[in-house]
Amino acid sequence: MEQMNIVVIGGVAAGASFAARARRLDESARITILERGPDVSFANCGLPYHIGGEIPARDVLAVQTPESLKGLLNLDVRTRTEAVGIDRANKRVEVRHLLTGTSEWLSYDKLMLAPGASPLRPNLPGIDDPRIFTLRNLQDMDRIVAASESGMRAVVIGAGFIGLEMTEQLHRKGLTVQLVELQPQVIPPLDAPMAALLESELRHNDVGLHLGDGIAHFESAETHVRCHLASGKALDADLVILSIGVKPDSELAKAAGLDLGPRGHIVVDEFQRTSDPDIYAAGDAVETLDRVLESKTAVPMGGPANRQGRVAADHIFLREKARPYPGSVGTGIVRAFEAVAGITGWSEKRLRAAGIPFATVTVNDNHHASYYPGAKPITLKILWAPETGRLLGAQASGYEGIDKRLDVLSTAIVAGMTVEDLCHLELAYAPPFGSAKDVINLAGFAACNRRDGLVAHVTELPNDPVVQVVDVRGAPLAEAFPVPGDVVNIPFPNLRASLDKLDKKRPVVTVCAFGKMSYFAARVLAQHGFDVKSFSGGIKANIDPRTPAKIPTS
């Protein structure tokens, strides 16, 4: 076999995975990795955790070096080397050596573009203050480590995944943190109620939350940066972290005339091939297929990047045996202090914005058997296509076992499972691990009850004097955490004997702590001729989510 000449631009997740797989498939290929920065194959998802000291040793993040990659994979890794142009006609890349300033041309048979994505840095007044940081690589991390000290004031702008990790880690290091987010919630990919637990947890840890507010401009003072928000608020900071999103580093691809998507991502086919069949692309810079609904998406995450790199190498070397990249479902998870939340598939707001019909239900239970010590509450929301019952998305929040539920539901979504299928998933059960009926089974049951017309739900408490709101919790709970408005408290065990307290001519909404007893009550009332709906998910959000996990049964 002739020696294949492979050039890889970018040596982190997608590029490094591509090169490693290429080498395993072909010992003889010449594989050159070009990396602008000084490091290759570092653990970019670990950067925030070193800043906070949770990962104390820096060197565990520098997974590989050019030398180790030479020894393990016989790769020619050139750091501080920037690709500045692609000559597609002659299949060569122009390379600039950043330390010497010299340039040269490198020929390729196949070229892999894995340039990644850059943190957004909006062109606002004062943005160039050196105390305003973004976080992409080890150097950014080192700068933030050097600039941050216990007792300082930090402002984090953008409450997405990275923003929340940075908030948690700067707090861990002893800084006071103000978190600013343009959307009226943290973690904008989640539906707002599913983000409430994280917000509560952030406040519980004395993080200042400024939601629905954006940065207007920065004002540099000698001792601090003053962050002026759109609302007129001003927050003084010793350092500022900008984490408002990323944009694909696709300038080189664009200059080479490769097809780009509407938001500047490199367009690739199912084998990660760009519009030039000898040029592949993978990772944060590419557009990919949405696995849930037929559409294009971009998922700047480590998992997809690694697997896309592998697919591209397979396509070059395994040829007809190569399997396509099936697309992404968009699974994401974040921890803030002790609370965790995440999403897989589509959210309600995204479905609504796209005009796609959906139904949804939210259920609550504990993460393992309630009677086994340490049970913690989980809230799980699922969304499905009303016609077929097919799952479209899921979100979960809680303290333990959130990753597990998202993983099962991500698998169920890509398998095309329906809410009916969720009822009978046989999940690992012993008291330390789960429940005989897991919260995922319960979500399936609740969805089927909806589909079978056994119960109608409301997701907001009615504000209509005609509607009778019935709180079916026990009296102590109902008094301690009252449902707002004009409400009758009839504890569920008394309901059947108290039907005469309700007016059959007026609609009823039943309410409880977690949405289970209100469903039971709705079933009783419906069968006694009432026009009744259950308040989905309960008024849990009105109770401190850090209270013990025991689910009140009345």
Next chain:
Amino acid sequence: MEQMNIVVIGGVAAGASFAARARRLDESARITILERGPDVSFANCGLPYHIGGEIPARDVLAVQTPESLKGLLNLDVRTRTEAVGIDRANKRVEVRHLLTGTSEWLSYDKLMLAPGASPLRPNLPGIDDPRIFTLRNLQDMDRIVAASESGMRAVVIGAGFIGLEMTEQLHRKGLTVQLVELQPQVIPPLDAPMAALLESELRHNDVGLHLGDGIAHFESAETHVRCHLASGKALDADLVILSIGVKPDSELAKAAGLDLGPRGHIVVDEFQRTSDPDIYAAGDAVETLDRVLESKTAVPMGGPANRQGRVAADHIFLREKARPYPGSVGTGIVRAFEAVAGITGWSEKRLRAAGIPFATVTVNDNHHASYYPGAKPITLKILWAPETGRLLGAQASGYEGIDKRLDVLSTAIVAGMTVEDLCHLELAYAPPFGSAKDVINLAGFAACNRRDGLVAHVTELPNDPVVQVVDVRGAPLAEAFPVPGDVVNIPFPNLRASLDKLDKKRPVVTVCAFGKMSYFAARVLAQHGFDVKSFSGGIKANIDPRTPAKIPTS
């Protein structure tokens, strides 16, 4: 609607779930639960944990009482009441009141049999010694609590799920424990290598393991019971726990002429209907469909019991809207001290015994990003149909995240997913939760490599002087934990430069710690013309599994 008359025999998992669902579907039905014991709806899976004190309060296990079920569900629960006969022609049940000794007949429109299963108590000499216990209900638990004290000697016979939980919990209470198992491994449903971690963990905690040995007879002495094993060993015990399995309590069904399976389980259709259309059955006493391969199975577990009860109620009250019970996949998990292992679907030994073709691979990785503190090793074995790639089963062992992997794989199995599908599952990833390429993805990659002919595996080290065994670990590890036999140590980074140390005419088997580097080495050697196989899963088992989780890369 006419008032339906429902009688339920057995008020724990399946019976209680059935009754609760029935009530939610029909307010007017008369629902009577007959329970021989004094308790209904108790948390039977929690019993071992109260014996060990991990669940300190007994009352959390008594989930419901007849009174609470009256209030919540308007059920007529009769404890200490035994069904002694079924008169199918007249649709009535003969009932004996155990406290008074009186009898009466109860009519039914629909009858639910949820009698459960009894612990096996073989007819061995000495079996009637009152210090020999089985564990089924709260009374059994109370007796064991009363009989066990710190410092005592316990012998547990049977190392299945319950046996291991009892071993752990008696040890927790301060007893010394000897564990006896007829099979040469603990947790017989697992393939032996996947049980090795649990065995190591039990020994590490000073549990005496007597594997491949059975109980022959008991000898009662004044101060102890002497357990005579088949091997001739004798173990003295202050108390003995018998946990060698269960048998379905199907005598009543048999006497009523209902169809039973070959092992005495009640035969039911997909709606849990017995051979009499007005009699349903659910839970530990029934035979059910295997969801992986077309066959019958019995899964005496809480999850299936609860869901079967629900299906039966749906069939009675929802009629054509009812959905069938799809069968069981047989997911099980157990913790022994800090180690955890479990299974979903079919094992290698079961496939082999049934003569079903399969392929398998075992991979190792950490439960979350290796660089994030607290990473613990996971070993994952998957099995698939060679022709289609369809998953048939999975087993996992480790310390953390075992339940999560089993749950994902259980979902993948019932979805009919292939090993190719595992490569692209998009599992929740942030460093505290997982890895960019989860161990499940790695198992998919390894299986695809097998299917694509990229690597051949051996699962046992060769004992053939012609074969060159090459240990590619770093020299310190290779010296500290040598691979047994005549072995060449060539650390992987030196391999390409050391090809002349190997004889191309002789076959090679590559070995490393975890099966990853040996695969890399096999790829290098294969492409240089060697006849090479990789030792699957590495020699990890030769290393103390409680060593830190860092996966050596050389």
